[in-house]
Amino acid sequence: MLFTRRQFLLAASCTICAPAIHATPSRPKVIVVGGGWGGLIAARQLAARCDVLLIERNAGFVSLALSNRWLAGLDDGRRLRQDYRAAAESLGYRFVQAEVQGIERERRQVVTSAGALPYDWLVVSAGISEDDNALFGEDRTAAAKTRQLFPSAYTAGSDPDLLKRKLAEFSGGEFLMTVPPAPYRCPPAPYERAVIIAQSIKSRRLPARLTLVDPNAPWPGYQRVFSEFFRDQVNYLPNTRLRQLDPARRVATLDIDEIRFNEAIIMPPQTAATLCRQAGLTGRDSVWAAVDPRNFAFSGDDRIFVIGDSVGAVSPLFGHYPKTGQMASRMGQIVATEIIGRLDGKPPDPALPESTCFAYLNLDPPQVTRIETRYRKRGDGALVQSISQNRENNPQGEDDVWLNARHSELFGPAARL
Numbered sequence: 426m427l428f429t430r431r432q433f434l435l436a437a438s439c440t441i442c443a444p445a446i447h448a449t450p451s452r453p454k455v456i457v458v459g460g461g462w463g464g465l466i467a468a469r470q471l472a473a474r475c476d477v478l479l480i481e482r483n484a485g486f487v488s489l490a491l492s493n494r495w496l497a498g499l500d501d502g503r504r505l506r507q508d509y510r511a512a513a514e515s516l517g518y519r520f521v522q523a524e525v526q527g528i529e530r531e532r533r534q535v536v537t538s539a540g541a542l543p544y545d546w547l548v549v550s551a552g553i554s555e556d557d558n559a560l561f562g563e564d565r566t567a568a569a570k571t572r573q574l575f576p577s578a579y580t581a582g583s584d585p586d587l588l589k590r591k592l593a594e595f596s597g598g599e600f601l602m603t604v605p606p607a608p609y610r611c612p613p614a615p616y617e618r619a620v621i622i623a624q625s626i627k628s629r630r631l632p633a634r635l636t637l638v639d640p641n642a643p644w645p646g647y648q649r650v651f652s653e654f655f656r657d658q659v660n661y662l663p664n665t666r667l668r669q670l671d672p673a674r675r676v677a678t679l680d681i682d683e684i685r686f687n688e689a690i691i692m693p694p695q696t697a698a699t700l701c702r703q704a705g706l707t708g709r710d711s712v713w714a715a716v717d718p719r720n721f722a723f724s725g726d727d728r729i730f731v732i733g734d735s736v737g738a739v740s741p742l743f744g745h746y747p748k749t750g751q752m753a754s755r756m757g758q759i760v761a762t763e764i765i766g767r768l769d770g771k772p773p774d775p776a777l778p779e780s781t782c783f784a785y786l787n788l789d790p791p792q793v794t795r796i797e798t799r800y801r802k803r804g805d806g807a808l809v810q811s812i813s814q815n816r817e818n819n820p821q822g823e824d825d826v827w828l829n830a831r832h833s834e835l836f837g838p839a840a841r842l
């Protein structure tokens with residue numbers, strides 16, 4: 426038996442469960458927390474050798490990667506949504522829709538809204554959380570109101586439809602958007618979103634302006650696009666921090682001045698997922714998970730792996746891996762290989778991940794930037810990063826091909842369109 430009767434009944438009472446897959450008692454139990462880009466691939470690959478249970482709070486997968494493209498009206502969005510239950514059924518793991526509330530390391534079990542569930546190996550790919558404290562301190566009402574009125578649409582479970590409606594309904598005035606301080610997920614995505622908003626203002630000839638408040642150094646490619654194509658639409662403020670926000674009065678306090686706004690997208694600073702922080706998986710003095718940079722084993726317990734955007738600094742030379750979907754998937758593959766290798770008594774020399782990311786620099790004319798990051802190990806063991814960034818002035822659906830390939834990795838042939 427994999428679960429006690431009580432655990433089984435609790436799991437069965439949750440909103441969505443995969444039909445029972447007959448568990449083989451001798452198969453090791455793996456729990457994967459989080460059905461995002463990292464968790465899905467780990468679950469799929471481990472299912473060949475282990476009894477895998479994917480636990481995820483949402484009923485369905487919504488891809489944030491390439492959601493900007495859909496926001497711009499360049500994609501019908503069908504590939505961005507997938508059903509977890511169908512994926513689990515076809516790929517040989519089980520799925521429970523539940524909230525993971527804690528990890529009991531000594532007992533090797535996770536505590537969830539569907540009961541306590543035991544594991545031999547645990548893979549946590551729970552993404553990111555947003556840190557409201559940085560902006561609102563103890564003022565929970567202002568934080569909640571900001572999330573409700575001006576959501577970032579940057580975390581799993583956020584509703585991209587809401588953002589699309591917001592843009593469609595915006596009819597003029599000041600549109601405020603903030604960029605989180607680095608490190609944050611998908612570095613070009615906020616700028617790509619800014620281009621989409623600016624293009625909408627320009628093509629609809631709205632009496633409006635987008636103010637982009639960016640605490641980071643300017644991104645040269647986008648800075649050029651803002652000044653060449655959107656001089657009248659975008660007020661780009663790099664190296665500028667949002668200090669305070671009053672969502673009721675719609676006033677933002679920046680480093681040196683205050684602005685009043687009509688509409689906004691507020692992106693607070695990001696941290697590892699709340700679960701990582703609550704379960705003590707983050708490093709000392711860090712809001713990111715403390716893991717071995719090569720195999721992603723948590724530094725305090727080698728039966729636990731943390732992958733994806735929650736992962737903390739991996740190299741003294743460049744800090745964090747880029748927080749991208751492809752990187753999270755590569756980490757999922759590395760961890761699956763690591764666990765299977767350990768089960769076979771042959772721990773592998775972990776592969777190094779890589780990431781490719783596409784972002785629109787401009788929509789009219791279309792220009793795309795392709796960012797590729799690759800890694801190698803230096804003589805002293807430190808990881809070295811090389812980044813190449815290329816502008817494609819005549820894109821021919823390369824991002825589309827990329828999304829098909831990634832979705833095929835996560836969901837298999839059924840996801841190929």
Ligand SMILES: Cc1cc2nc3c(=O)[nH]c(=O)nc-3n(C[C@H](O)[C@H](O)[C@H](O)COP(=O)(O)OP(=O)(O)OC[C@H]3O[C@@H](n4cnc5c(N)ncnc54)[C@H](O)[C@@H]3O)c2cc1C
Pocket residue numbers: 458459460461462463464480481482483488489490491492493523524525526550551552553578579580581582610611614698700732733734735748749750751752753781782783
């Ligand atoms: C606008 C935008 C555009 C992007 N574009 C690209 C792109 O072009 N290319 C690219 O590679 N990447 C892109 N990304 C980044 C990519 O989406 C992330 O890097 C990727 O989702 C990270 O995967 P993850 O598994 O770490 O986290 P996620 O995909 O966020 O998955 C985490 C999952 O864990 C679940 N979860 C968290 N806590 C719990 C809990 N306690 N209990 C149960 N479930 C829990 C969440 O519901 C979520 O489903 C983009 C991101 C954004 C916001």
